[in-house]
Amino acid sequence: MHLGAEKILAISTRYARSPYEQERPQIDAYPPPAQVVGALFNAIFLDLFDNDAVRLQYVNDLIRKIPESDRGRLRVIKLLVLRPSRDLGQLASRYESALPRSFRFMTRGLGTQETRSNDILSLLLFHPDYLGRVMELGYQDAHARRDEIEAFLIS
Secondary structure: OOOOOOEEEEEOOOOOOOHHHHHOOOOOOOOOHHHHHHHHHHHHHHHHHHHHHHHHHHHHHHHHOOOHHHOOOOOOOEEEEEOOOOOHHHHHHOOHHHOOHHHHHHHHHOOHHHOOOOHHHHHHOOOHHHHHHHHHHHHHHHHHOHHHHHHHHHO
16 A cells, blocks of 8 residues: 555465354364464465454545545545455365374364364465365365456456
8 A cells, every 4th residue: 555556365274163153163162373373374374364354444444535636645545355265274174184194193183173273283284185175175266256257346
């Protein structure tokens, strides 16, 4: 924005949970270390990302309330946030069995099988099948929002 950006296309790895999923806990007991570490990574990276997006929307709303003649250097920055249509942590869980035995032993020791969404596993998993599925999902999600993305880029 300081360099003059008028639009920001932001791509997040955080899945937007439905209200039902938000009410449902990710685990049924005390959180295992994998859940805690995943929450910490989310707090460090994704929470800041989401906070920046919300803050930009608030600032844009405030700027729109100021008459254009009085805005000075203030300007509205268009923002489009793209998110995966599926939980990448849940998707990663399907590929945990394909990990090398020693790595699988370590991740399961951290409690990856005790949680419904393995956010930490989704960050560490570089298995070709999982990465191929994530890229396929990204392509499908972008295609589903193609008109919206095109309109954003052209406007």
